[in-house]
Amino acid sequence: TQSTRPQRLLAAVQKNATRGDPRSVVLAIDQFCRQKEWAMNVGDEKGCILDSVVSEVNPGAVLELGTYCGYSAVRIACLLPPHGKIITLEFNPDNAAIARQVIAWAGLEEKIQLVVGASGDWIPKIKEQFGVKTFDLVFLDHWKDRYLPDTKLMEECGLLREGSILLADNVICPGTPDYLEYIRNSPRYKSQYFKSHLEYTKVEDGLEKSVFLG
Ligand SMILES: C[C@H](C[C@H]1O[C@@H](n2cnc3c(N)ncnc32)[C@H](O)[C@@H]1O)NC(=O)c1cc(-c2ccc(F)cc2)cc(O)c1O
Ligand SMILES: [Mg+2]
Numbered sequence: 508t509q510s511t512r513p514q515r516l517l518a519a520v521q522k523n524a525t526r527g528d529p530r531s532v533v534l535a536i537d538q539f540c541r542q543k544e545w546a547m548n549v550g551d552e553k554g555c556i557l558d559s560v561v562s563e564v565n566p567g568a569v570l571e572l573g574t575y576c577g578y579s580a581v582r583i584a585c586l587l588p589p590h591g592k593i594i595t596l597e598f599n600p601d602n603a604a605i606a607r608q609v610i611a612w613a614g615l616e617e618k619i620q621l622v623v624g625a626s627g628d629w630i631p632k633i634k635e636q637f638g639v640k641t642f643d644l645v646f647l648d649h650w651k652d653r654y655l656p657d658t659k660l661m662e663e664c665g666l667l668r669e670g671s672i673l674l675a676d677n678v679i680c681p682g683t684p685d686y687l688e689y690i691r692n693s694p695r696y697k698s699q700y701f702k703s704h705l706e707y708t709k710v711e712d713g714l715e716k717s718v719f720l721g
Contacts (some may be wrong), residue, residue, distance in 0.1 A: 513576050513605040515539075516546055520612050527614035529585045534579050536609075540707050548578035549648060549676050550706025556714050557646070557674065561586040564672050566643035570633070571595035572626045572657060573649030577606035583646065584610075584618040586656075589596075594620045594637060598627050598649070626653060630660045641668040647675040647686075654686035658662045662695075662719075669721030680705045680712040 512520075519539035524531040537551045549557060561569075561583050567590065571580055573595035584593055597603040603623045608620050620637065622629060626649060635641055645661065647654045654675055661667055678687055678700070693697050698717040704714040 511601065512544055512546055512601055515544065517601060517605050517608055519543065520609055524612060526612055528580050529613040529615060532609060532613040533578065533582055533585075536576070537707075545707055547575060548706055549582070550578075553676065553703045553714055554579070555581055556701045556703060557582060558586060560672065560674050560714075560716060561644065564644045565591075566672075567591050568639055568642050569593040569644045569646065570639075570661075570666070571646045571648065572653070573597065573647070574606045574621060575602055575648070577609035577613075577621075579648060580606065580619050580621070581610060581613045581615055583614075583644075584615045592618055592620060594622060594633065594639070596622050596624060596626050596649070598621070598623075598625050599668045603697070611721070614659055626657050627660065630657060630666065631664050633666065634664065639666070642666055642671055644672045644674065649672060651677055651681050651683045652685070653670050654683045655689055658686065667719040669719065671719040673711060673715075673717040673719065675715045675717070676712075677705075678713055678715045680710055687715060690715065695720050 508609045520532055520535045524535040540546050574595040580595045600623050690696050696717040703713050
C-alpha cells in the first residue's frame with residue numbers, strides 16, 4: 508500500500524539522523540523537505556526566528572498547537588531549560604503517531620508531552636490534566652482559522668499571564684487575517700511581525716510575536 512508523506516519523512520529521519528541527537532533530526536527533516544518532498548514544518552528559515560524567541564523567553568512551560576510531524580516540538584525542546592516542558596496538541600492521530608516516533612528518535616520523550624485531540628477541547632482541561640498554571644510561550648501552528656478562537660479561549664481559561672509570549676506561524680501564508688487584526692489592535696497585546704518566507708520556498712510568510720500584557 509502507498510506510504511504517506513509523514514511516513515516518508517519519518518523514514519528519512521530514521522535513515523539520516525542520529526538517535527538521541529535532536530539537531531540531526533531537525534537537519535534530516537529540512538534536507539528531506541528541500542531535496543525530496545515539501546512538507547508543512549515551520550522549516551529552517553522561520554525555525555531560526557523560533558529559536559531566537561525560545562532562547563530569549565527561556566520558557567519553563569510551552570504550549571504548541573498543531574504538532575504535525577514534531578519538527579517544531581523537537582526544535583523548541585532542544586532549547587528548553589533543564590526542567591522546561593512542552594505540551595503539543597495534534598488533532599490527526601496518524602500525524603501524532605509519526606510525531607511520537609520523531610520525538611522518540613530525538614530522545615526528547617521526557618521534555619515533550621504529545622496530546623492527541625482538538626485544541627478547542629483540550630485547552631479548557633490543561634490546567635487540571637497537566638498541572639500547568641500558565642504558559643510562558645505558546646506556538647500557534649494549527650488550523651489557521653483556530654488561532655483567534657483558541658487565543659480567546661486561552662485568555663478565558665487563565666492560561667496566559669502578564670508577559671506570556673504568543674508566537675504564530677503562517678500569518679501571511681496561508682494567512683490568519685482575523686487573528687492578526689485582533690492581536691494587533693488589542694490593548695492587551697504588544698505585537699511584532701518577523702518577515703520571512705513560507706518553509707522551503709521564496710513565498711512571503713512570517714511569524715507574529717505578541718506579548719500578553721495581562
Ligand atoms: C494545520 C497544520 C498543522 C497541523 O495542525 C493540526 N491541527 C489542525 N487543527 C488542529 C486543532 N484544532 N488542534 C490540534 N491540532 C490541529 C493538523 O492535524 C496538522 O497536523 N498546518 C498547516 O495546515 C500549514 C499549512 C501550510 C501551507 C502553506 C501553503 C500551502 F500552499 C499549503 C500549506 C503551511 C504551514 O506552515 C502550516 O502550518
Ligand atoms: Mg505552519
